[in-house]
Every structure is written in structure tokens, then in C-alpha cells.
Amino acid sequence: xxxxxxxxxxxxxxxxxxxxxxxxxxxxxxxxxxxxxxxxxxxxxxxxxxxxxxxxxxxxxxxxxxxxxxxxxxxxxxxxxxxxxxxxxxxxxxxxxxxxxxxxxxxxxxxxxxxxxxxxxxxxxxxxxxxxxxxxxxxxxxxxxxxxxxxxxxxxxxxxxxxxxxxxxxxxxxxxxxxxxxxxxxxxxxxxxxxxxxxxxxxxxxxxxxxxxxxxxxxxxxxxxxxxxxxxxxxxxxxxxxxxxxxxxxxxxxxxxxxxxxxxxxxxxxxxxxxxxxxxxxxxxxxxxxxxxxxxxxxxxxxxxxxxxxxxxxxxxxxxxxxxxxxxxxxxxxxxxxxxxxxxxxxxxxxxxxxxxxxxxxxxxxxxxxxxxxxxxxxxxxxxxxxxxxxxxxxxxxxxxxxxxxxxxxxxxxxxxxxxxxxxxxxxxxxxxxxxxxxxxxxxxxxxxxxxxxxxxxxxxxxxxxxxx
DNA sequence: CTGGGGAAGGGGCCC
DNA sequence: AGGGCCCCTTCCCCA
Numbered sequence: 001x002x003x004x005x006x007x008x009x010x011x012x013x014x015x016x017x018x019x020x021x022x023x024x025x026x027x028x029x030x031x032x033x034x035x036x037x038x039x040x041x042x043x044x045x046x047x048x049x050x051x052x053x054x055x056x057x058x059x060x061x062x063x064x065x066x067x068x069x070x071x072x073x074x075x076x077x078x079x080x081x082x083x084x085x086x087x088x089x090x091x092x093x094x095x096x097x098x099x100x101x102x103x104x105x106x107x108x109x110x111x112x113x114x115x116x117x118x119x120x121x122x123x124x125x126x127x128x129x130x131x132x133x134x135x136x137x138x139x140x141x142x143x144x145x146x147x148x149x150x151x152x153x154x155x156x157x158x159x160x161x162x163x164x165x166x167x168x169x170x171x172x173x174x175x176x177x178x179x180x181x182x183x184x185x186x187x188x189x190x191x192x193x194x195x196x197x198x199x200x201x202x203x204x205x206x207x208x209x210x211x212x213x214x215x216x217x218x219x220x221x222x223x224x225x226x227x228x229x230x231x232x233x234x235x236x237x238x239x240x241x242x243x244x245x246x247x248x249x250x251x252x253x254x255x256x257x258x259x260x261x262x263x264x265x266x267x268x269x270x271x272x273x274x275x276x277x278x279x280x281x282x283x284x285x286x287x288x289x290x291x292x293x294x295x296x297x298x299x300x301x302x303x304x305x306x307x308x309x310x311x312x313x314x315x316x317x318x319x320x321x322x323x324x325x326x327x328x329x330x331x332x333x334x335x336x337x338x339x340x341x342x343x344x345x346x347x348x349x350x351x352x353x354x355x356x357x358x359x360x361x362x363x364x365x366x367x368x369x370x371x372x373x374x375x376x377x378x379x380x381x382x383x384x385x386x387x388x389x390x391x392x393x394x395x396x397x398x399x400x401x402x403x404x405x406x407x408x409x410x411x412x413x414x415x416x417x418x419x420x421x422x423x424x425x426x427x428x429x430x431x432x433x434x435x436x437x438x439x440x441x442x443x444x445x446x447x448x449x450x451x452x453x454x455x456x457x458x459x460x461x462x463x464x465x466x467x468x469x
Numbered sequence: 470c471t472g473g474g475g476a477a478g479g480g481g482c483c484c
Numbered sequence: 485a486g487g488g489c490c491c492c493t494t495c496c497c498c499a
Contacts (some may be wrong), residue, residue, distance in 0.1 A: 274499060322480090328485055329480075336479070350477095357478070366474075377474095471499100478494080484487085 014041055015084040026064045033073040036079055039064050045083045048107025082110055090117045266375035347392040368394035375401040389421040
């Protein structure tokens with residue numbers, strides 16, 4: 001018989017005991033303020049306390065004590081409330097510090113909730129729109145924990161979250177995500193690359209198991225107001241994995257790789273997507289700045305991070321273990337976490353994190369920038385070949401390949417300096433053609449315009465266009 | 470199933 | 485600080 005509310009009542013009882021100072025055997029001092037709690041509860045909730053209490057587990061006759069100066073009493077109050085209630089009172093003002101403190105205390109649950117709060121506040125989590133990992137402030141019933149729930153629903157409502165975050169703060173209740181197998185159903189299409197940070201950072205940014213001993217910790221006072229290290233798991237699934245880990249893994253918490261990456265972002269790669277989400281075509285520079293402004297409170301500044309790098313100061317990413325020498329590089333790096341892609345390709349709708357990437361893409365894909373024949377791969381010049389306009393895509397073919405493909409008789413209305421425009425695929429001879437990942441986009445765009453490169457109305461994107469051309 | 474090539478993403482660093 | 489270049493890695497597609 002499963003009595004589902006048992007654990008809730010048990011937690012309520014423990015919270016009552018804490019508030020009445022019953023059986024509290026752990027005293028935590030933060031900014032001179034003493035908090036009392038149960039070591040069993042702290043042990044089960046925090047990797048930091050697990051490590052701390054493991055070392056002192058023999059002597060249980062005296063209360064365990066701990067003192068923190070790296071976060072505020074208010075922050076610890078919020079965290080302790082979460083430990084005993086499952087509800088995390090987050091607001092735009094405290095989320096960064098709470099996350100930093102949770103990082104310090106190795107409380108992945110809290111970190112995950114904070115990450116979700118930040119992501120939803122930034123309105124950058126495209127996947128949330130698909131209801132894959134949705135946030136809803138409407139839910140207050142299923143888990144009984146409050147106004148904010150990280151669940152698996154479809155009623156994503158970023159506006160609500162914004163309001164809650166900005167105006168009133170809100171209570172975050174954490175629902176554990178479904179098994180990883182559910183994540184494998186994420187809607188990456190055949191031609192949709194997984195978010196890069198999911199792929200690359202699985203190896204690069206989560207390099208080694210992080211042991212407490214290897215963490216370079218700098219007291220708050222030495223910084224600009226935040227903790228030095230921020231250990232963040234790339235994916236919430238790590239929570240589950242960690243939950244099943246034996247205690248020794250908690251002592252030396254291991255950052256697990258994720259099967260499919262976290263919930264960070266997906267983005268439109270086709271004009272259809274770009275059209276369906278008009279706001280996507282607006283560069284979100286302000287959001288990067290928004291997050292960037294928050295950086296000082298969560299940045300870590302480290303020295304001597306590696307033996308190879310003895311530079312005195314490094315900037316620590318709050319979302320992963322990556323450090324950089326320059327703040328500007330950190331700002332650039334943050335885009336791989338925020339999902340921000342301020343540079344849209346106006347030809348195909350694909351978005352990029354950097355202007356140079358957009359430029360490379362545009363030159364390669366839409367301007368036939370490579371002076372090689374796409375068919376025979378041999379070098380081709382203006383004299384020995386032509387530019388083919390295939391939908392939004394341009395490439396070069398040498399005269400021989402043009403002849404062999406039967407394309408030398410197609411549409412010579414333009415001058416030699418103009419691209420040879422291929423007819424739509426359904427009208428094209430089936431001799432051969434080049435398949436590529438923009439074929440579908442092309443067919444749609446052809447219906448809308450004969451122009452290979454569509455202009456965009458957005459003025460900011462016009463600026464981008466002017467930079468490209 | 471595998472290897473090669475193209476495209477994209479990210480880091481380091483110079484200007 | 486931002487732009488840009490170079491290099492490397494990763495992923496995907498295709499033969």
C-alpha cells in the first residue's frame with residue numbers, strides 16, 4: 001500500500017521539530033545568525049554537509065557546528081526552508097545568490113531550480129515552448145508544493161513566471177523530472193544539431209570529477225560579492241543519477257555526463273521557424289547583458305587554475321567549470337548556456353551566436369564563397385565555372401560538371417556574373433542534384449519569393465545584413 | 470558499419 | 485571591450 005503523502009507529512013514533522021528546536025543536532029552560523037537543524041536532514045540534502053558530517057560522524061554527543069560567511073543569512077534561510085519544505089522562495093533579487101550558495105553547499109536540487117528560474121526568466125528556453133520541460137506557475141496541485149513547479153507539462157507560461165519573478169518573487173517547488181528515457185524523445189530532427197554546449201561541454205566543460213579538495217575557493221570578501229566556485233550539473237538528470245549514487249560519490253560529487261544534454265535551448269533552423277516565432281528574429285542582446293550584469297555576483301576569480309596557466313585572474317562560468325582569462329570571453333561563452341543567438345541568417349533563418357559564424361555560414365552557404373566545384377571538388381574560378389543558385393543556397397560548378405548535369409541549358413537570362421538559377425526541384429530533371437540540409441527551406445522560400453536572399457524588416461537585422469554584404 | 474567531408478560551434482588570442 | 489582570425493572538435497550526411 002502506497003501512502004503518497006507520508007513523506008510530505010514526515011517532512012512537515014521535521015520542519016516542526018526544527019522550528020521548535022527539537023532534536024536539532026546541528027548548529028549553523030551565518031553572518032552571526034545561528035540556524036538549528038537536523039544533521040540527518042542536512043546530510044541527505046547537501047553534498048557539503050554530507051562531507052562535513054561524515055568526517056565528524058563518530059562524535060554525535062555534541063551538536064555539529066558550521067559557520068559560513070560566503071552567503072547571507074537570508075539566503076541560507078531560503079535554502080533551509082527548501083530543505084525542510086521543498087519550497088524555494090526565489091526572486092530576481094535572490095536567485096543568483098541562492099544558486100551560488102547552493103553551489104557552495106553542493107545542493108543540486110536547488111541549483112537546478114535556480115537554473116530553471118533563470119532560464120525561464122530570460123525566456124530563452126525554446127524547448128519549454130514545446131512543452132518538453134515546461135515551467136508553470138499554474139500548477140499547485142499535483143505536488144502540493146506551491147506556485148512554481150518544474151514539471152513536464154505543456155502549459156508553459158513565461159509571462160506568468162516573469163511576473164512572479166519580477167513582482168512578487170515566488171515559491172519554487174521542485175518536481176523531479178521523469179526518467180532519462182523520456183528525454184530521449186526530445187524533438188531533435190534529423191537535421192537539427194543538438195545544442196553545442198550539450199555536445200561539447202559534456203567533455204570539455206565537465207572534465208573531471210570535482211572533489212572538494214580541488215575546488216579553489218575564494219571567500220566572498222575577496223570577490224565582488226559571490227562565491228568562488230559554482231558547480232552546476234549540466235542536466236537535471238544528474239540529480240536522478242546522483243540520487244542513486246552511493247554515499248561516497250556524494251562525498252566527492254561526480255559531474256555526470258548526460259545522455260542528451262540539458263534543457264537549455266533549441267532554435268529555429270528554418271524559415272518556417274523563424275516566421276512562426278517573430279520574436280526569434282530579434283537579437284536578444286539585452287538578455288545577454290541582463291545575465292552579464294548579474295555575473296559579478298556569481299563570478300569566481302581564481303588563481304593558478306592549472307599548472308599550465310599561471311595567470312593571476314580567471315573568470316569562472318557560473319554554469320559550468322569553464323574558466324577564461326578575459327571577461328569578454330566569458331560573456332561570449334555565456335551564450336552557449338543562455339542559448340542566445342543574436343545573429344540570424346536572413347537567407348535561411350538559422351541563428352548564430354557570433355557574427356563571424358554567421359558571416360562564415362553566409363559566405364559558404366549563400367554566397368558560394370568556396371572556389372571549388374561542388375560536384376567534382378576541383379578548384380573553379382569565374383572563368384572555369386559558374387555560381388549556381390539553388391534556392392537560398394549558392395555553390396559553384398565547373399563548366400564540365402554543368403554540362404554533364406545538363407544544367408548548361410538552364411536559364412541563361414542573366415549575365416555571366418549572375419548565378420545560374422536552378423528551377424524548383426519538382427520541375428528539375430532528375431539527372432542529379434545536390435541534397436543538403438536546406439532543401440526543405442528552399443522549397444518553401446521559392447514559393448514566397450524568387451529572391452535568393454530575403455530581406456528582413458527588422459532594422460537590427462538589416463544592420464547585420466549590411467555587415468555581411 | 471565505417472570513413473571522409475562539410476558545416477557549425479567554441480576557445481584562445483591578437484588587434 | 486569588441487571584432488576578427490585561427491584552430492580544433494563535434495556532429496551530421498553520404499558514399
